[in-house]
Amino acid sequence: GESVGLHLPTLSVQEGDNSIINCAYSNSASDYFIWYKQESGKGPQFIIDIRSNMDKRQGQRVTVLLNKTVKHLSLQIAATQPGDSAVYFCAENHSNYQLIWGAGTKLIIKP
Amino acid sequence: NAGVTQTPKFRILKIGQSMTLQCTQDMNHNYMYWYRQDPGMGLKLIYYSVGAGITDKGEVPNGYNVSRSTTEDFPLRLELAAPSQTSVYFCASTRRLAGEMDTQYFGPGTRLTVL
Secondary structure (H helix, E strand, O other), X not given: OOOEEEOOOEEEEEOOOOEEEEEEEOOOOOOEEXXXXXXXXXXXXXXXXXXXXXXXXXXXXXXXXXXXXXXXXXXXXXXXXXXXXXXXXEEEEOOOOOEEEOOOEEEEEEO | OOOEEEEOOXXXXXXXXXXXXXXXXXXXOOEEEEEEEOOOOOEEEEEEEEEOOEEEEOOOOOOEEEOOOXXXXXXXXXXXXXXXXXXXXXXXXXXXXXXXXXXOEEOOOEEEEXX
């Protein structure tokens, strides 16, 4: 089965509010995690990543939080915009070469 | 740079036909990957390559073959197409050096239907 999973398949958020997308992983030995954004009809696009020796990392309007105790990862998007509508995937480094991907969360922005 | 390019964008195959999905990257990346994505699902790794002449199986390699004769190209071959291979196929690449994180850059995908 999947070693990376997501809590919610769809998330609806009011435009301007903050979005929080959650992800659980099962391999405690994973040392690298990535969030990708996939818009309809396009390939995944890198958003932000984090190593296991960190618990927080910030980018432009996005923050990734890593809780190794409960093996949980979250992506926070500040001031959600219509352009943020997409499916968001978390992925973990399963080995030196492979990423294991979760099923994705679809983010819907309400006007 | 064009990044990662894939051809064709769409293809319909009959059961038993064969085809090659092309992938090219112009970023001088050493690592390249092929994934498939079924509707509403995440990506599953088919094959990957850590450099020219070196390939290895991923999570779902059955029914596929790859080759890596150059740094730039990483074609994926389907020999006997089956309906279970209906999917969207993504090629990705990364320049993976010691200490660097594995940020993969993706192509636009090939949508394959097997009837």
